[in-house]
Amino acid sequence: xxxxxxxxxxxxxxxGRQVTLACHQTWNHNNMFWYRQDLGHxxxxxxxxxxxxxxxxxxxxxxxxxxxxxxxxLPLTLESAASSQTSVYFCASSAGAGMNTEAFFGQGxxxxxx
Amino acid sequence: TQLLEQSPQxxxxxxxxxxxxxxxxxxxFSSLQWYRQEPGEGPVLLVTVVTGGEVKKLKRLTxxxxxxxxxxxxxxxxxxxxxxxxxxxxxxxxxxxxLVFGKGTRLSVIA
Numbered sequence: 155x156x157x158x159x160x161x162x163x164x165x166x167x168x169x170g171r172q173v174t175l176a177c178h179q180t181w182n183h184n185n186m187f188w189y190r191q192d193l194g195h196x197x198x199x200x201x202x203x204x205x206x207x208x209x210x211x212x213x214x215x216x217x218x219x220x221x222x223x224x225x226x227x228l229p230l231t232l233e234s235a236a237s238s239q240t241s242v243y244f245c246a247s248s249a250g251a252g253m254n255t256e257a258f259f260g261q262g263x264x265x266x267x268x
Numbered sequence: 269t270q271l272l273e274q275s276p277q278x279x280x281x282x283x284x285x286x287x288x289x290x291x292x293x294x295x296x297f298s299s300l301q302w303y304r305q306e307p308g309e310g311p312v313l314l315v316t317v318v319t320g321g322e323v324k325k326l327k328r329l330t331x332x333x334x335x336x337x338x339x340x341x342x343x344x345x346x347x348x349x350x351x352x353x354x355x356x357x358x359x360x361x362x363x364x365x366x367l368v369f370g371k372g373t374r375l376s377v378i379a
Contacts, residue, residue: 187366196371197311197356204364212366244310255360256301257367259310 156181160245160260167267173232175263177245185248186228187257188212188220190241197244203228235267271295272359272370280376284346289373291357292339299360300333300340301367304353311356347377 158179167173179186188200189212199212201220209220217239219231232239242264246257273292281287291300299318303311315324317333317340324331328351330343344351354374358367 189369194371197369199366202366246310250364256313256316257303257311257358259312261308261310 158245158247158258158260160243160263162263163261164264165266167235167265169235169237169267171235173235173265175230175232175243175245175265177228177230177260178226179245179247179258180226181247181249181258182225183247183249183258184225185250185255186222187246187248188218188228188230189244189246190214190239191244191262192241200230200243232265235265237267239265240267241265271368272357274355274357274370274373276373277371278374278376280378281347283348283377283379286343286345287347287375288341288343289355289375290339290341291370293359294338295359296337297359297368298337298362300337301358301360302331302340302342303356303358305356305372306353311354316360344375347375349377349379351375352377 161176184205187202189197198214200218203209203222242262244262245260248255248257275290301316302314305311315331320335320337322333328345332341354372356372357370
C-alpha cells in the first residue's frame with residue numbers, strides 16, 4: 155500500500171544545531187507540504203513543492219529550508235534550531251493542491267529544541 | 269488573520285449527545301474539507317464538499333457547505349467515544365494553491 159512516512163518520530167536537539175526531518179511518500183504525488191502544529195495555532199504551512207526542483211515558501215518559512223531532488227522525498231532542514239521551533243511537524247502529499255484534492259499526512263515528528 | 273475560524277475550540281460531551289461544530293470564513297472557497305486527527309497521528313480526510321448548499325452524510329456525521337461557500341458545519345448524531353479527536357476544516361481555493369486549515373475543534377466524548 156502507498157504511504158507517507160516521517161523520520162524520526164521524536165527528536166531532541168540543542169539550540170543552534172542544524173536538523174533535518176525526513177519525509178518519504180510512495181503515492182507518486184507531485185505535491186508535498188510541510189506543516190507545523192502548535193497549540194493555539196493549528197496547522198501552519200512552512201514550505202511546499204509542486205514537483206522535482208520546485209520549492210515555495212509558506213506562511214512560516216523563516217529558519218527553514220527544503221529541497222526536492224526526486225518525487226518521493228521532501229526533507230525539511232532547520233538551519234540553526236531555535237526554541238521557538240519546538241513543535242510537531244507534519245509532512246503531507248497530494249495529487250493536486252487546491253480544490254478537491256485529498257492531502258495524505260505522515261504521523262508527525264515531535265521536535266524539541268533545548 | 270485566520271482565514272478559517274472554527275468554533276468551538278473545545279467541546280466535551282457525554283456519549284449519546286448530538287453536537288455541531290462550525291467552520292467560518294469571510295472568503296469564498298472552491299471546496300471545503302474536513303479532517304479528523306487522533307492523538308499521535310496525522311489528520312485523515314473525512315469528506316470534501318464542493319457545491320454551495322451541499323450536504324454529505326457519513327454514517328452519523330453530516331457535513332454541510334454554506335450556500336455562499338464561505339462556511340461549513342459538521343453535525344454528529346449520538347456521539348461515541350470513538351469520535352474523540354481534533355476536527356479540522358480546510359479550504360481549497362481555485363488555482364494551484366495549498367489548502368488553508370482552521371485551528372480545529374477538539375472534541376472529547378465521555379462514556
